[in-house]
Amino acid sequence: MLFMFVSLIFIIVSIFTFRKVRISNPYSKGFALAIVLSIVAVVCLAQNYTQSQIPEANDGIGISNQVAYSIIGDDGWSQDKFRDIFEKSTFCTLILIVAYPFVLIVESKLKKKVTSGV
Numbered sequence: 841m842l843f844m845f846v847s848l849i850f851i852i853v854s855i856f857t858f859r860k861v862r863i864s865n866p867y868s869k870g871f872a873l874a875i876v877l878s879i880v881a882v883v884c885l886a887q888n889y890t891q892s893q894i895p896e897a898n899d900g901i902g903i904s905n906q907v908a909y910s911i912i913g914d915d916g917w918s919q920d921k922f923r924d925i926f927e928k929s930t931f932c933t934l935i936l937i938v939a940y941p942f943v944l945i946v947e948s949k950l951k952k953k954v955t956s957g958v
Contacts, residue, residue: 843910847877865951871936871943878933884908885926892922 851870858866884907891897891904901917903909912925 841911841913843881843907846910847874847881851877865944865947868940868944868947871940875933875936875940878929878936881907881911882926882929882933885911885922885929888912889919889922889926892919 851874854873855866855870858869863869884905888904888908892901895901901919903912903917911929912922
């Protein structure tokens with residue numbers, strides 16, 4: 841949960857900063873940051889899940905990196921929970937990637953309306 845909260849704050853602050861310094865397409869750039877952070881989370885969760893498949897290597901089950909720990913937390917560690925969180929995170933990342941072109945289209949159409957004065 842901590843990773844998601846910090847990522848959300850980072851994305852919101854980035855979008856406001858992009859708007860303040862007049863960078864073009866600030867919302868799509870913020871959305872791209874969300875995709876990058878989501879991919880980082882998926883990679884860390886995948887590494888944690890695959891590491892949990894070899895309990896002998898870790899003297900039992902554990903969390904193998906800080907990002908995975910900040911997402912999963914302390915409660916109820918199990919291989920099923922690790923897989924479930926990894927799969928949900930992968931699904932969310934794919935949704936973000938598929939939605940990105942639509943965000944670009946909407947943002948560019950809104951920008952055209954504002955610049956044309958319609």
